[in-house]
Amino acid sequence: MDDFVPELAEQLEIGYQNELGEFSLQIPASLGNGHVYGINFPNGIGLYTYKCSFKEKTQFRICHPVVKPLRILYLLSGELTSQFHNSEHVQKLKHHQHLIAAPLDQETHIINFPANTEVNLTYLEVDRLKFQQYLSFDLHELEPVYYRIFNDVKAERRICQVGKFNMQTSEVLKKIKSSELEGFPRVTYLGGKTLEILSYMLYRFKKEDHEFFSNNIREKDLEAIEKAAKHIEENIAMAATVHDVAKVAGVNTNKLQTGFQALYGKTVNEYIRDVRLSKALNMLSSGRKNVSEVVYELGLSSRSYFSKIFKEKYGISPRKLLNGAQIQEIPSD
Template sequence: MEVFNIQGIFVKDILSELAAQFETSLTESLSEYKLELPKSLGEGFIQGINFPNGVGLLQFKGKFKKQVVFNFTSKKVHPLKFFYCLEGSLIHSIKPDGERRKIQQYQSAIISSYYHFGHIYKFPVDEYFNFQLVEIDRKAFREHINYKLEDIPYYFYKLFADVEGVREVFYKSNYTLHLAQVIKEIEEFDKDNLVRVNFLGAKALEALSLMLTKYEDDLKENNQQRILRKSEFEIVNDVENYIDQHLMNIETIDEISKKFGLSKQKLQQGFQLKHQHSINEYIKNKRLELALKLLDEGEKNISEIVYEIGLSSRSYFSKIFKEKYKVAPSTYLSSK
């Protein structure tokens, strides 16, 4: 096992210390720092940036071929961490003999340590990992906001007002599809210089807002939660497959919701995120795709096709078919 002790709590200091211990170089562009993991340890990189408003963005991506531990040992108040795991897993604790908590793929966590403790990250061996963190220097953040923290809900106040680090926080849950989309946008953004810095600053705040929205939603009873979790997205896939197989006699959205045990609102969220339109639009498009296939086969007349795709009105079918394909179904059929 190789343990790397780190005194710094902000991106520049953390990566500078690691670069020295790794005996590798550290690159910098407009205050965004990046270092490549040495081949003796594995492959990948660590990069990050801090902004004047107290918000920071940090990413760990790669694979270690031996046991590696990062031990953040500063006695100063560490930033409030909003952690999300895209791939792999990580063991977190705040002291060597403290509780070890595993954060794995599709999970997020809000983490704060006591001021006299730090953070310990234990990385997996020979397992690809990809972690993103939004980190909040609560003192700097408080100085940059133009409202009183006392005016925000108490469950948020407890997180952001603790500038002295008197309260430990570890809150883990599954992160949302919307958050996953934002992280993907951060990863895939390929501009540089000022454009990149501004983009990262905006996306860090967007990710923070989504994490806070999810945290607030998690505090509600299950039947009152409105945000689709990543873990629930598999149900959306199941619903999609069910619709594809039952177009002729598909139930109402309310009935489908009850059948699969996922609220109508969350089903709509899933279809909007995956297909950029509603469930009803998805069903209509699938019916039209099937109708086009049956017209191409030329073995059924239009009335038979209308029945097979689950519609009762031939005129309505003609209307939506022409809207999508710019030709009437009767004209299309006669051209075959």
């Protein structure tokens, strides 16, 4: 969010700098010392770095009226706590720990800094809607673990997971902190390092997800769910019922629904709808099809219904997107 550092500066009643989209400010001596940097890239990923110490306990309350972000915090030194304002749970973060945090819609994410403690913090902030539009493929083509994380553009599921980050991530974070590059080379360097950090976390997601399902879902059932998902993708124009999909997968409807909820966080019908919308987003963004052609290709009979569900998910009508408008973040109800 490009307005984070400027708004923080306003709250602190100080100025800030903007160098090719990288915003920065210095903590005033009356409050402590240190700095905050922030930059957002066209793919919807932002990089924020803090190195600061406050004279008194200080609380940062982060909430955006329309962006539904996923944040991945990395604490290189010091300590802090994190919480969501609608939850009583307070998560303590110590040296060399990471926190994956995704607040619910309209929920404030609170980061508490202790007094007289230098905190060396970096976090990635992913605007999941913008990130999805940036991809050159349909979101449902991703593995289920990534689909569950990045498809939640309405922030319907809260995430709060703590762990230790590996040495590879630590080294990249240190390189970012110590970089003396300036201008455009710095911006491109930070963009590359941000993706490198994200790639390490995505690998971790996949590894932990595989371990969970290996221990909780039989291999045969997992294969059946994946077969069903592939059938839906390859036959999206055919209005298949849950019973039809279950028959193709070789399982009963209850097991199919349970499996889809576990693997994708969706019912079968919700997954079918999301596959259609993901394909529609890809086709309309590329300009390959007009709205009527997209509706036909997706196996829908009502253009008005398609426009309604598309706008509900992406915050823009199909026609406006086709005419070159950019997807805007979903407005709050």
